[in-house]
Amino acid sequence: MDRKIVYIKDTGILQPERTKDVYAAFLNGLRERGMQDSVMAVRAADIGVYNQGVVIKVLPDTTYYNVKDGDINRIIDSIKEGEVPSQGGKPVQDLVTCKEPKQLRIVLRNCGIVDPDNIDDYLARDGYQSLKKVLFELKTQEKVIDEIKKSGLRGRGGAGYPTWMKWNFAKQMTADQKYVICNGDEGDPGAYMDRSVLEGDPYSVVEGMMIAGFSIGATKGYFYIRAEYPLAVDRIQNAIDRCYERGLLGNNILGSNFNFDLEIRLGAGAFVCGEETALIASIEGRRGTPHPRPPYPSVKGLWGSPTVINNVETLANVPYIILKGGDVFARVGTATSKGTKVFALTGKIKNSGLVEVPMGTTIREIVYDIGGGIFNNKAIKAIQTGGPSGGVIPKDFLDTPVDYENLQKLGSIMGSGGMIVMDEDDCMVDIARFYQRFCFEESCGKCSPCRIGTAQMLNTLSKITEGLGELTDLDNLRRISQAMQKAALCGLGQTAPNPVVSTLRYYQDEYEVHIINKKCPSKKCRNLLSYKIIPEKCKKCSVCMMNCEAKAITGNKDDGYVIDMNKCVRCGKCFEVCKFKAVSKE
Amino acid sequence: MHEEKLSADIENIVKKWEGKKGSLIMILHDIQNLYGYVPRATSLQLSNYLDVPLARIYEVITFYHFFKLEPPGKHLIQVCMGTACYLKGASDLLHEMRDILGVREGTTTKDGLFRLEVVRCLGCCGLAPVVKVDSKIYSKVRKDQVADILSEYEQEKAVK
Amino acid sequence: MSKITKEELDNIAKQPKKEDKNWIKVGMSSCGIAAGAEDVFKTLTEEVKKRNIQVTIKKCGCAGMCSVEPLVEVNVEGMPQVTYGKVDKDVAIQILDDHIHNHRLVNDHIYDIQVKKANG
Numbered sequence: 001m002d003r004k005i006v007y008i009k010d011t012g013i014l015q016p017e018r019t020k021d022v023y024a025a026f027l028n029g030l031r032e033r034g035m036q037d038s039v040m041a042v043r044a045a046d047i048g049v050y051n052q053g054v055v056i057k058v059l060p061d062t063t064y065y066n067v068k069d070g071d072i073n074r075i076i077d078s079i080k081e082g083e084v085p086s087q088g089g090k091p092v093q094d095l096v097t098c099k100e101p102k103q104l105r106i107v108l109r110n111c112g113i114v115d116p117d118n119i120d121d122y123l124a125r126d127g128y129q130s131l132k133k134v135l136f137e138l139k140t141q142e143k144v145i146d147e148i149k150k151s152g153l154r155g156r157g158g159a160g161y162p163t164w165m166k167w168n169f170a171k172q173m174t175a176d177q178k179y180v181i182c183n184g185d186e187g188d189p190g191a192y193m194d195r196s197v198l199e200g201d202p203y204s205v206v207e208g209m210m211i212a213g214f215s216i217g218a219t220k221g222y223f224y225i226r227a228e229y230p231l232a233v234d235r236i237q238n239a240i241d242r243c244y245e246r247g248l249l250g251n252n253i254l255g256s257n258f259n260f261d262l263e264i265r266l267g268a269g270a271f272v273c274g275e276e277t278a279l280i281a282s283i284e285g286r287r288g289t290p291h292p293r294p295p296y297p298s299v300k301g302l303w304g305s306p307t308v309i310n311n312v313e314t315l316a317n318v319p320y321i322i323l324k325g326g327d328v329f330a331r332v333g334t335a336t337s338k339g340t341k342v343f344a345l346t347g348k349i350k351n352s353g354l355v356e357v358p359m360g361t362t363i364r365e366i367v368y369d370i371g372g373g374i375f376n377n378k379a380i381k382a383i384q385t386g387g388p389s390g391g392v393i394p395k396d397f398l399d400t401p402v403d404y405e406n407l408q409k410l411g412s413i414m415g416s417g418g419m420i421v422m423d424e425d426d427c428m429v430d431i432a433r434f435y436q437r438f439c440f441e442e443s444c445g446k447c448s449p450c451r452i453g454t455a456q457m458l459n460t461l462s463k464i465t466e467g468l469g470e471l472t473d474l475d476n477l478r479r480i481s482q483a484m485q486k487a488a489l490c491g492l493g494q495t496a497p498n499p500v501v502s503t504l505r506y507y508q509d510e511y512e513v514h515i516i517n518k519k520c521p522s523k524k525c526r527n528l529l530s531y532k533i534i535p536e537k538c539k540k541c542s543v544c545m546m547n548c549e550a551k552a553i554t555g556n557k558d559d560g561y562v563i564d565m566n567k568c569v570r571c572g573k574c575f576e577v578c579k580f581k582a583v584s585k586e
Numbered sequence: 587m588h589e590e591k592l593s594a595d596i597e598n599i600v601k602k603w604e605g606k607k608g609s610l611i612m613i614l615h616d617i618q619n620l621y622g623y624v625p626r627a628t629s630l631q632l633s634n635y636l637d638v639p640l641a642r643i644y645e646v647i648t649f650y651h652f653f654k655l656e657p658p659g660k661h662l663i664q665v666c667m668g669t670a671c672y673l674k675g676a677s678d679l680l681h682e683m684r685d686i687l688g689v690r691e692g693t694t695t696k697d698g699l700f701r702l703e704v705v706r707c708l709g710c711c712g713l714a715p716v717v718k719v720d721s722k723i724y725s726k727v728r729k730d731q732v733a734d735i736l737s738e739y740e741q742e743k744a745v746k
Numbered sequence: 747m748s749k750i751t752k753e754e755l756d757n758i759a760k761q762p763k764k765e766d767k768n769w770i771k772v773g774m775s776s777c778g779i780a781a782g783a784e785d786v787f788k789t790l791t792e793e794v795k796k797r798n799i800q801v802t803i804k805k806c807g808c809a810g811m812c813s814v815e816p817l818v819e820v821n822v823e824g825m826p827q828v829t830y831g832k833v834d835k836d837v838a839i840q841i842l843d844d845h846i847h848n849h850r851l852v853n854d855h856i857y858d859i860q861v862k863k864a865n866g
Contacts, residue, residue, distance in 0.1 A: 005826060007856060023853075042851035045831055046814070048858070059826065059859060112773060112809025112817070123750070123758055132755045189668035192709035192777075199775040200807015227615065227652050229709060231776050247749030254752045265608075266615050268650030269706070285608035287649040303607065346670035346711035353712045354810035387669070418711075420669050434672055438706075444649075571681075710777045712812020723780035 004039045004079055005059045009047040012054070019043050022054050025069065029076040039079060046351070050372040064092065102369050104332065106340045107193075107316045108356050111200035116235050119242045122203040128248060130319035134211050135256045138322075141171050144215040148318070150326030152338030157183055157274070157311030158389065158415050159491070160337070160404040166308055169298035170216040173306040178218035180209050181302065181309040183279060184225035184232065187271040188387030189438065191418035193342040193354055194312035198225065198232035201316065202239035208315030210253070210260050211322060216308055219259045224279055226267045237264055271388070271442035275490045276301075276309050278444065289446045290490035311416065313342055333359035337403035347384075347420040348375045357402075364398040367421060378423040382506070386415030388435045388442075389495035391502025392428065411502040413495070427524035428507040429514050433461040435499035443493065450493030453484040457500060465525040469515040477504065523585055526570045530586055531563050533574075537582035544574035544583060589627075595620060596631045610636070610646055614653055623654040659694040659701035661739045663687075664718040668707030671715040675729070679715055680704065682732040699740065766821075768801045770794075770841075773817040775808035781815035782834060789835045790818075793842055801846065814857055822846055829858040 008026060010018035023043050030036045047055050053066035056075060064075060071092065078092050105111075114121040122128075138144050149164035170178060182205060186194040197205060209221045223240075225233050240262050243249040251259045265283045272278045273288040280302050282288040301307025317339060321329045330338045337359040343366060346352045350372035357366060363383060367373065374380050382392040391412035393400070400406050404414050422431065440454035457480055460473050481497035488494045504511065513521055520528040533544070533553075538560050545553040545561055552568040555561030563574065563583075575583045599616045603609035613636075617628050624647055633640045647653045665671075665680045680691065683702055687695050694701040710716045713725030717735065724735055772778070772787045791803050801822060809817055814831030820841060821827040830841060830852060837855055844850045 005851070005859065007851075007859060040851060042856060043853040044856045044859075045854050046811075046857040057859075108810060111807045112771075112819075113806060115771075115804050116807050117805075123755075124763070126759070128750070128755055129759055132752055136752060186709070187706070189672075189707035190670050190711055192707070192711055195709040196775055196777075196808040196810070200809075228705065228707075229776070231779070247751075254750070254755070256752075266612065267652075268611055268615070269652035270650050271706070282611065283608060285610035285612075285646070287645055344711055346714060347673050351811065351813055352670070352714070353812040353814075354808065356810070384669070418669065420673065422673065426673060434669070708776070710780050710812070712777055713780055713815070716780065723776070725780050 003037070006039055006041045006056060006079070007044040007047065007059075008041060008054070008056050009044040010054045011047060011050050011052050018054065022056075022067070022069075022072065025072050026056075026076070029073050033076060033080060035076065035080060039076075046372075050350070050368065102361060102365055103356055104340050104358050105356050106320050106329075106332075107197060107313050107342050108200075108354065109320065110204060111196060114201060114203075116200055116202055117238050119203060119239070119246060122201075126319075126323060127203055128207060128254075130322035131207055131210055131214075131248075132254060133322055134214055135254055135258055141215045141217065144211065144322070145171065147322055147326040148215075151317075151321040151329040152326075152333070153314065153317055153321060153329065154337065154404065155311060156313035156317075156341065156414075156416070158386070158413060160414060163310065163314055166298055166310070167212065167215050169296070170218075170306045170308045173299060175306050177220065177303075177305045178216055179302045179305055179307040180213045180216065180218045180221040181279065181283070181307060182209055182221070182223045182315055183274065183276075183309050183311045184223055184229075184236075185267045185274045185279060186226060186229075186312070186416060187274045187442075188389075188416050188418045190346055190384075190387055190420050191344045191416045193344050193417050195229050195232050196354055197312050197316050197342075198229065199235050202232075202235045203243075204316045204319055205236070205312055206239050206243060206249075206262065208310075208318035209262065210249075211318050212308055212310060212315065213260050214258055216306070218308070219261065221260065221262045222283055222302070223262065223264045224267060224273075224283055225264060227269065228267075233264060233266065240264070270444070271438070272444045272490070272492050275492055278490065279309065280307065287444075289444045290492075292489060313417070334401060334403045336405055341402065341414065341417060343417045343419040345371050345419050345421070348378065348380075348423040348426070349373075349421040350375055359403045360401040362399050362401050363393065366402070366419065367398065371421070374421065374423050376423075378425065381422045381424050381426060382428070384412070384420040384422065384431070384499075385418060386413035386495075386498070387418050388438045389413060389491070389498055390415045390418075391498045392422070392431065392506065393502075394506045411505055412498070425522050425524065427465075427520050427522035428503040428510050429461065429465055429520075430522075430524045432500045432503045433458065433465055436461055436496070439492070439496035443496070447487075447489035447493060449484045449487040450489065450496060453480050453488070453493070454496055456480055457497065461500070464511065464514050465520070466527040467514070467518040467525075469511075471512070471515055473515065474504065474508070474511060519586070526572075529570050529572075530565055531568060531570070531572075531574060532584045532586070533561050533563055534582050534584055535560055537580050539580050539582070541580075543577050543579070547573045547577045549573070592625075592627060593631060596628055596635060600632070600635045610638070610643065611650070614643075614647060618653060622658045623656055625657075626655070656694075660699050661720055662701050662703065662718075663736075664703050664705045664708070665691070666706075666708045666710070666714070666716045666718070667704045668711060668714070670711035671707075674714045676715040678729050679717060679727055679732060682729050683717075683736075686733060686736060700736070768822050769804055770801055770821075771804045771806045771819040773808055773815060773819075774805040777808055777812045778815045778817065783816035785835060786816050786818060786833050786838050789838045790842070793839060797842070799842065799846060811857060817857070820845055825849055825851075827860040828856055829860075830855045831857040 056064045074092050153163045154160040270288045273282045275290045276297050278288040278290040297307040340356050342356045355370050380395045382394045384392045393410050436458045440458045443450045443454045445451045463469050481501050484497050540557050550569045552564045575585050629643045691702050691704045717724045717727050816833050818830045818833045
């Protein structure tokens with residue numbers, strides 16, 4: 001029995017109640033025509049489009065947007081007549097809008113599909129076909145690197161350095177031993193695509209490392225993974241063990257003369273270890289402090305040997321590029337940024353999660369068409385990319401196509417792919433302080449611009465959020481930022497001012513309100529808040545007074561209550577407990 | 587902790603990493619997995635076994651946030667302060683934890699039952715804000731749920 | 747365990763990709779586990795055994811929809827491949843009752859339905 005499947009959802013603001021009504025009307029329509037057994041209708045929890053009113057999908061290939069009540073029966077009639085376009089039928093034309101799917105899965109091609117602990121699952125999905133192609137078809141290092149060059153792949157860890165160039169430098173070096181390192185020290189608080197790939201598709205990363213190893217002439221590789229990701233560590237360890245068992249690691253892999261060994265080294269909670277030279281120090285068992293480049297790791301890296309360090313996402317792209325060809329990969333993306341990018345879309349967003357989109361997709365498409373818009377239907381204020389090394393991008397730039405250059409022009413960076421959505425309730429000074437505090441705590445202390453700079457900036461920002469700021473503070477912030485950008489030793493220090501610089505660039509007025517008016521427009525900075533009881537709304541129930549631990553609320557049931565702001569500790573309890581919304585927060 | 591057992595433990599761990607370059611951090615991970623922290627006595631032993639100065643070992647332990655020099659409480663509470671969790675109210679959760687437990691982050695309650703810590707990012711941003719107690723992750727935590735979460739663990743007797 | 751050879755990889759590449767049927771996959775990455783995927787996995791495994799249903803319960807990585815974890819994907823004969831989200835023990839049982847036994851989709855938990863291509 002081949003039943004038609006129809007699924008229904010109201011994607012507007014009134015959901016989910018509306019969905020039930022439309023669903024009931026649809027079932028009614030089916031029953032009236034005696035079609036209840038040939039069509040299966042179902043309420044969807046998510047239909048893949050947002051803010052398009054009632055959406056009805058008739059599988060396999062028709063989607064109706066903004067369906068009005070009167071349209072339901074027309075849709076049912078068209079189903080009765082066999083609407084499937086691919087089989088010559090006619091859908092209700094005026095309701096169809098063609099929407100291309102926005103997501104494209106290259107990096108996440110196997111995530112959620114294969115059992116990450118089962119090597120046979122991976123083999124059945126073209127697993128190790130790329131390695132085979134490298135060993136028996138391409139055969140030379142030049143050809144492999146050439147394929148990566150054609151693909152235009154750039155590092156997905158932050159700076160976007162062309163992957164083929166890194167490999168080529170390391171290849172050209174003569175050395176007894178060379179190394180490949182997978183940088184799985186995903187430190188950006190708010191990005192977790194690397195964790196997902198390591199947990200969901202470990203073999204792809206292993207295969208990517210082996211191909212990198214072959215092309216530079218390395219026989220040894222290290223996974224450097226955060227200790228905070230125990231499951232990722234387990235799954236990679238299991239993948240390595242299985243590969244040794246099946247002869248995919250070790251000597252004479254697949255009968256060729258290629259040898260490759262892999263081991264895991266754990267991070268231990270230091271953000272700076274995401275920086276190449278610090279990461280190397282950490283694998284060597286030392287404090288993870290960076291040293292100046294050059295020499296770059298591709299010349300002098302782990303234990304002084306030429307070393308290629310690639311990020312997890314970069315490596316997960318490699319088997320795909322080799323198998324499908326660099327030119328196929330290069331067809332996706334923009335002129336300078338090829339392929340896709342995985343973003344961890346989080347913050348004030350309806351559907352938070354991982355999204356993989358072609359480079360060049362606009363921020364608006366990511367936030368609204370995939371992410372479903374802002375949580376609680378509030379107004380978007382900005383997005384933040386690049387974590388503590390990145391910046392905020394105000395809502396005016398939502399139509400910017402995302403690629404390395406565009407984000408940089410706006411004062412942010414691609415970074416590892418955190419994309420944090422902020423709404424009207426988020427205070428930009430507070431955000432800058434949040435990131436600055438992170439950088440201050442994570443500064444390794446080796447160079448003074450970073451060690452002292454982050455501390456000074458954090459102090460200044462704290463002062464401003466506490467209502468003690470002065471206008472000269474803003475100039476100081478700018479001056480320290482410049483000094484750090486120019487003089488800090490490593491990427492962490494050079495980029496640490498970015499969140500401050502970008503919030504100052506776009507939201508200076510917000511800083512000024514904090515400083516001049518001693519107010520926080522987003523009502524986030526605790527010390528700048530004042531609470532008041534509105535006598536007109538107050539029912540004199542005394543709940544606020546009973547809940548006030550600072551004993552700042554006084555009064556009685558006859559005269560009402562008042563808050564003494566000198567005693568108030570701004571805990572917000574009275575605001576939360578008042579059922580009559582009689583406490584105002586400003 | 588018995589000196590002999592400790593000796594044997596360290597010997598086993600060191601043996602496991604014998605001949606591998608740069609294994610100090612991995613050895614410290616193994617020690618912390620075993621004891622929950624890196625006791626001073628183990629560092630002293632390690633210094634002997636590896637023939638490296640104690641200062642070298644402490645330099646590494648204190649550099650990395652992950653390593654602890656004090657015994658953790660019976661239950662480790664980690665409040666995630668990644669950006670997504672922060673935006674969704676993680677600092678309120680932290681305040682609530684502090685109020686209920688009467689300790690600040692980085693310290694252990696007097697009865698030794700809970701240790702409160704702040705972590706960078708647990709990588710569960712889609713479920714923000716999250717709190718991790720031992721190995722269990724609580725997702726989309728609201729301030730009013732904090733007491734309930736803690737009471738799940740309070741029923742057990744504290745370690746002596 | 748037998749070693750994998752080049753010939754074996756050649757064979758796998760030559761074979762037409764056959765689509766497995768009758769499986770249920772549970773997303774078991776950190777985020778899924780945090781949302782309760784282990785319980786769902788256990789419930790499904792126990793119930794399937796108890797009822798003697800011919801489906802394999804597998805685990806898989808994260809499909810990306812973190813906010814609606816735990817995710818369960820179902821593909822059985824005669825039904826489209828469906829991704830259910832926000833699955834708890836009750837919904838898991840409902841999937842077995844309705845989707846697998848009665849061949850009816852479960853309302854309000856569907857996050858994706860994959861359209862089967864004519865020749866897989």
